[in-house]
Amino acid sequence: MSLSLTAYADIGNISAESAILVEQGSMRVLYEKSAHEKMPMASTTKIMTTILLIESGDLNRQLTITNEMLAGVEGSSVGFRAGNVVTCADLAYGMMLASGNDAANVAAIYVAGSLEKFADMMNEKAAQIGMMDTHFVTPSGLDADEHYSTAYDMALLASYAMDNPIFAEIAATTVHPITCGDPAQTVYFSNHNRLLKTYEGAKGVKTGFTKKSGRCLVSYAERNGVNLIAVTLKAPDDWNDHKSLFDYGFSVLKANEIKAELPVKSISIAGGAPDNISIEAQPAVLALLDGEKEKITSNIYLPKFVYAPVCQGDIIGRIDYYLDDRLIGCAPIVASQDSAGEPASEKSLLDKMIYWFYMLLCW
Incomplete structure (x- = not known):
């Protein structure tokens, strides 16, 4: 169900090539712009990697990072080294806050045994959620042939993930410390999602960027019983896009008992x-x-x-x-x-x- 925008306040210019705004409870579409176009989604991919890690078992489980887990890691990193003993929670926060590609690769190999097997798990979960126009190749979101999604599918994923209280707590965290290494050092992960501090009611979920995908953002906000999810792909002005989308959603929807x-x-x-x-x-x-x-x-x-x-x-x-x-x-x-x-x-x-x-x- 897509609502006509002409009957409501002007939503403003949305810079994204692809965008969507949905009400989470019903997943009805309040705004869309090329929302079913297949596009790369960069590190918003880590939403899927993190929820699969959470669903695999207790986040207090410890593991030792190996050279195999870090092989070929490129781009953003939280600085994990072979031999570090970390918890699954460290990996989850490393992905969702610091957007660590190393954390994503470690999580994938820990859960599935290899990046290829983990990609299969990602695609199986995508099918279960109903992400019919999505295909995962990498756990981190680094560009790869046949690694793509749509704004609509990423909204489905965000809704599924945010229904998990552990994931929701992680996604809403602004700063989180971890301690690892020899000698042990404490590092603080800061969340890249600036909406958490600049938009009332923002609760998550994930940023992303590569040269190919441009700026990608999946966000969630709630006010007075109304829960909204916004997704933009290839958006030069993503922060303002999301503020405009949320402002619109909260202006036209009201919670009713x-x-x-x-x-x-x-x-x-x-x-x-x-x-x-x-x-x-x-x-x-x-x-x-x-x-x-x-x-x-x-x-x-x-x-x-x-x-x-x-x-x-x-x-x-x-x-x-x-x-x-x-x-x-x-x-x-x-x-x-x-x-x-x-x-x-x-x-x-x-x-x-x-x-x-x-x-x-x-x-």
Whole structure:
């Protein structure tokens, strides 16, 4: 869903060859300019490398950097040396703040065993996220044939990554110390993303630059319940581009609390005491334009019964909210009270299988 710009305030001149602004909750497009054109994306690539490192396991894991891991590293570097003992967290901060190509190569080989195998992982994850016009070759974003993405795909990646609280915390960090080397030395990584200090609500995510790609920037900002993602590729004036995009997004979108009316106020509890408890819908916060709140529709997914025990606050069902037949948000339906249960052994296996099959269908 792309919104007409002519109905709203002038967004100004965007210098980027390719750009997009989306509302994260629904991923609907607020502004786009050649957003599906395949282009190099420089070090914004490290968003993918970092999220794969995070998903590979505990960031407190230690590793020893080898010559193989540093072979062929070019461009920006945090200064890792063979023999340094670092943590995966050091690599993540080294990539996201200092944009270290050495950190990216080390992470790739540590996770996958080789740069080639890691590129396969990157492309598999891209397919899972829905990045249909993206192909990764390098973990750092250094220029390579067939290494490309689009502004739209990078917005998908940013949304996926920022949903991970560990990644989001790293991306929002302005300065981070690491200690390594022999003798041990403490080095401070500073985040290259100046929006973190100059734009209210900015929370990340990554800068990038090569001669071929030009200035690339993926950024995220939130204000008053509205979450926006902006991407620019080959943008001579990227900082101002993003400020203009965010200013526009926050001027036209406002957070609205929506709470659908449930068709029933209670639900039966099998094997519980009491055997019927009250339920309530939790509110959803949706970023909407003026006049859209009245157009919201909903689908309610609620089983006919649930098995005890049930605790107050347990999720019983779900409400999906739609705008013009597009899913833009959801909220849980929860139990408003407890219901103590009979011993699990008294429930037949068949009963439980039927119940969970029904719940899966509803969910």
